Amino acid sequence: MQNGKTPHLRVNPKPHSSPIYIYIYTNTSHSPLLITIYTYIFTMAKLSLSVLTFLLLFSFSFAVKGETWQQGECQIDRINAQEPSNRIQAEGGVSEFWDFNNDEFRCAGVSIHRHRLQPRALMLPAYHNAPVLAYIVQGTGYHGVMVSGCPETFESSQQSEQFQEGRSRKFLDRHQKIGQFRRGDIVAIPAGAAHWVYNNGDQELLVVVLQDNTNNANQLDQNPRSFFLAGNPQREQEQQQFGHGRIRRGQHEFGNVFKGFDIQTLAEVFGVDEETARKLQNENDERGHLIIVERGLQVIKPPLRGEEYGRREEEYGGEEERYMGRSANGLEETICTAKIRENLDKPSRADIYNPRAGRFSTVNSLTLPILGFLRLSVARGVLYKNAIMTPHWCVNAHSIIYVTKGESRMQIVNHRGQAVFDGQVREGQVVVVPQNFAVVKQAGEQGCEWVEFNTNDNAMINTLSGRTSALRGLPVDVIANAYQISREEAERLKYNREETLIFSGRSRSGRGEVAST
């Protein structure tokens, strides 16, 4: 490179997210190993800053403000662990909705719901008015996403013909790329991108979905909306409401957009007769938005790695082997060329790991670039029995936490120093931690696992205790004076805990050296 001023942007394919660093447990805090880690942290910090500086140069001239707030949107005195308040039963399963009008959800500007698809159930194609992040709690399946700018011809490229088993006409089987997902995956869907989902496994497919309604990509209001391209979902919804006639305000609304068009127009734009056009409206369809495909869905998909050359891939062990009997090939995650899927549940992928306490994995715009477009990120936490996630605050995002297993005590504190939440959060419950509110998690006897959605594509946390905490950053004399304690006490406050984020609990007994979740 002759010209030193040419901007370089070297981002590792999987850098560790900036505020959090690899944790290696060591009892001697003066070991050379630790010093190496400090150096590493220092290098990371420099790298991330130089990237930041570069960014700043690129952003300087945008007029960026302009929005004003309604007073009181986040005047939260009390947070609750929430369960779904509404459910819609369909042929192929059930969808459960949290009430997005709760104070916490209004403050965070998000809505959350959960789909349970039976085996061979298909969620009809739909798009939403805001970006969506889905976490696969259980099961496996396919998804198809039609992103604007990706013509349907994408799938027909290259080798697709050779997999059209049992069909004679070439164009018949052309469709867009299909992705496959399994337990622990997050799937990111941009606003306005139509998509469908199919459960191809033997067990119920359980998916938790966050929709970020105040995202900049949504220019409508804060209410979640789904636009279905098929089916008669609204009829089902009305059933659930016991004939109240009109959709209640504050409920996630959806319907089949073809219903609103005139039959003659549909016949003409599809070049079909009116009888077929009428079918697009699914007028008398009672199956709802989740339907059963009796003989199983027939779609074209490439062979998975291993399958192609007649051998099995050995990279994954255990459960991964049951994942359709095959493993990921790095292709099924693309739409056009964007990767929209990432597995967060593999223990080997942990960003922070403490063999006695648990692990913490994040995915953000550096690990999954489409999240930069969605302005969202996700983290997955696993705490072993009695372990603690240190008190911390999220600098630049709200966190929406869904517990996938076990339970945890959580304490959430606001700017007045009041505990707005202090209680147990169980599997299947949701807790919203507003931006900057301080929070601590303490796992119960069964440990706790959760997924947390953050409303920033690079959510950053600051911890209050531990090796990278705010208190560690303070001079001992500031601590001693602030809390009116001796310098010795101040030193203990600063240095007694050497872990970073995940602390072992009272009993100091983890579940073993190797995480097995």
Added chain:
Amino acid sequence: MQNGKTPHLRVNPKPHSSPIYIYIYTNTSHSPLLITIYTYIFTMAKLSLSVLTFLLLFSFSFAVKGETWQQGECQIDRINAQEPSNRIQAEGGVSEFWDFNNDEFRCAGVSIHRHRLQPRALMLPAYHNAPVLAYIVQGTGYHGVMVSGCPETFESSQQSEQFQEGRSRKFLDRHQKIGQFRRGDIVAIPAGAAHWVYNNGDQELLVVVLQDNTNNANQLDQNPRSFFLAGNPQREQEQQQFGHGRIRRGQHEFGNVFKGFDIQTLAEVFGVDEETARKLQNENDERGHLIIVERGLQVIKPPLRGEEYGRREEEYGGEEERYMGRSANGLEETICTAKIRENLDKPSRADIYNPRAGRFSTVNSLTLPILGFLRLSVARGVLYKNAIMTPHWCVNAHSIIYVTKGESRMQIVNHRGQAVFDGQVREGQVVVVPQNFAVVKQAGEQGCEWVEFNTNDNAMINTLSGRTSALRGLPVDVIANAYQISREEAERLKYNREETLIFSGRSRSGRGEVAST
């Protein structure tokens, strides 16, 4: 290039907007030509994605949320074709305003108005609190824009002296760059940039203006405001209100900012006597905001191409020849160096063209980079007799449609599958299509021409039928199961229509092979 990691950004000067591809009509869907096009689409998709990925890397660390919504802003059950509700008569013409408090305009966060300038009419210099896009429906004229950071000395550079015919003092005639526009041009004005407009043609100059009040560049509230640097526009406005004394809420407000300053202060800051300073306030001026320049406006402007070397430019034919008797030279569009003008009406510029049905042209931040700063884009559509623009939804923007000629039936459907609009839209009417709402247009016997302003600098649409539609992207088996139809019916739904966006209508008779609008 030795270093493969150096970011490249190769953007064609006029790439076709991403979701839409050149349409070449062909009856045989298996032709090599089509395959070439598919390959082309595929390449385009890859290119746009690599640009996207690059973008994502640059955006990852911004805290971007924070705004909350008032519930119900876009709770739209009914959309109407709107006409102006208020008009302000002035010496040189009339301005007509749509009521920006209508639900649709509040939802889209925009206001719209239309100026009619008589020949030799000058719109006095003014700036607005939000970015503005103007479409020249009819006529020709000059505009001058004073963008911050562009000193007035810009115009005096290089050759300007040699064109000061008939004037002796050098500095006297220095002024900022002047641009020339004609029918079919869009002109983009950033928020806060003062500008003036002059009709130098023989016919009425008809300009439709969109002001994007919820744009991030506007930090005031959602009400449109104009700050005039001269004239007495408010007086006129009061006349129109039949003496109601006080400006009605919800009306586009404007006045001469010099009126608010003290005369002594003005005299001092301009270094003139108080009598001249008083003239800045135009206290007794009854001409309004559009004035007539009796002898025609005398300004310095460079020779146009062709004129300079004593020959006419042949690039343009027909109407273009009448464009001041000269043609564009690529210079008159700059402010400092930014291009703010683009012609959308030339048939040869079409992005999508179907000789039997019509054409569609877009201008976005890739074709006119200042739109990236304004976060707006524009499209121009022409449908021949009975032609159809396929049902589609705009993924990331509201569309504000102004019909410039003919009429069209439009159907707009919301997320509940309800038709919120189904009616005729005529020349001079405005319809707002909210983000994600599905819409279909069917031209009448006279065809239909329109301009649509989109509230995103790279508005993307997804179609519901045709060759690049969402349905084409679905596996046949998904379609068959979703609509409970046979595979053969599903194939017909997918493949019967080969066009992309603009479909020929029932009679299948376009206006001829060559578009003549």
Added chain:
Amino acid sequence: MQNGKTPHLRVNPKPHSSPIYIYIYTNTSHSPLLITIYTYIFTMAKLSLSVLTFLLLFSFSFAVKGETWQQGECQIDRINAQEPSNRIQAEGGVSEFWDFNNDEFRCAGVSIHRHRLQPRALMLPAYHNAPVLAYIVQGTGYHGVMVSGCPETFESSQQSEQFQEGRSRKFLDRHQKIGQFRRGDIVAIPAGAAHWVYNNGDQELLVVVLQDNTNNANQLDQNPRSFFLAGNPQREQEQQQFGHGRIRRGQHEFGNVFKGFDIQTLAEVFGVDEETARKLQNENDERGHLIIVERGLQVIKPPLRGEEYGRREEEYGGEEERYMGRSANGLEETICTAKIRENLDKPSRADIYNPRAGRFSTVNSLTLPILGFLRLSVARGVLYKNAIMTPHWCVNAHSIIYVTKGESRMQIVNHRGQAVFDGQVREGQVVVVPQNFAVVKQAGEQGCEWVEFNTNDNAMINTLSGRTSALRGLPVDVIANAYQISREEAERLKYNREETLIFSGRSRSGRGEVAST
């Protein structure tokens, strides 16, 4: 560079902000010097535009709208010069708060307050829900900022050990980077970044703080919040409210976040006994948020330049010499590697200078890149006796003006041409000038000095009179016709004032050739 398309980004370390150019006073407007300046301006304009264009290319695909406004947020008929409405007394000083519910502050979306720290006073560590800009009106001090991603180990790098005088244990004295500030500095603190401040000087430390609550970095509502990591600030606040029991709406709220956590939990996460844990909550601490460190704060800090090699730095003169007896070394301003501090008060740093009238200095994202992240900028103005800052409007930001010395008459005009403010603004008062509103300042007999915070990281102004004004950009014929004056009068309006931004006043007597403030 073989490949001409590789993007270059050459930004001078300290380019002059784009809308404003170096002013060199000269009486002959035809001098070669002036022509050189014009050329320079022209080059600058081109440079900034090419940077802009580059930016635009990088921003094209973001969905950026989505926020709607409450009508009437900026319906301002009357602006007032504001003084603090609330004060909180603490052991180490007092904090005074302006009422952020005033119309002007609601419109601008900011809150403002002022701290007065006595010598040896420490402001306890805290973080805010929005970015903060502080201007040091008087005094000197240290600050420590804990930015997320900067581990506490940063300070321990390199030479820190050698400065641990009088301490034996290595880790004991490790803390994060400390910066030093003095009169005229602005300090930028990102949202959510914890920080503390200490007055190490002999006089009162007077700091004016702007908090930008509608900044995109704040996802909570528009109310300012401070989260303290120590102390018992709320108790103090209650005292001030005369036992009203509950915090009044609209008041800047804060408390110690440790108070909300359970003692056992704190003991465990800090690995200390419950007695020490209880101290974190400062339950019975009556000192408030500003405490006195009796023996002076003991912290580790590097030697300043000059000090290190046993000599004094000569770069600064006068007041700078009193700055802790040493001078800046370019290191104390970093957090990790980001510079967060910049001095605005040095006369030699002026961006615009008129020896007869005053000077104007700006700091924006080009001079201090972190401002691009905060989306804020600052300017410092000094007007000599009777001098005038020409009428102008800020294109893309609100301006929040705090007068630090003297007084000035200000006139502020809205879009209807009404003077919403016409009065004197004195030392210690705050005036908000909304975006696009026209404003003129005229210093009194004592001159006037102020600092203005702008809600855009690259605030741009357009002037109404003077050498780079909008009127200079207009053709003489437009001026003559607009104001119904002769061409000779129009020429006088355009050319009579040759200054740029800072005009000498009636008496035309400045305070001397060399600014001495």
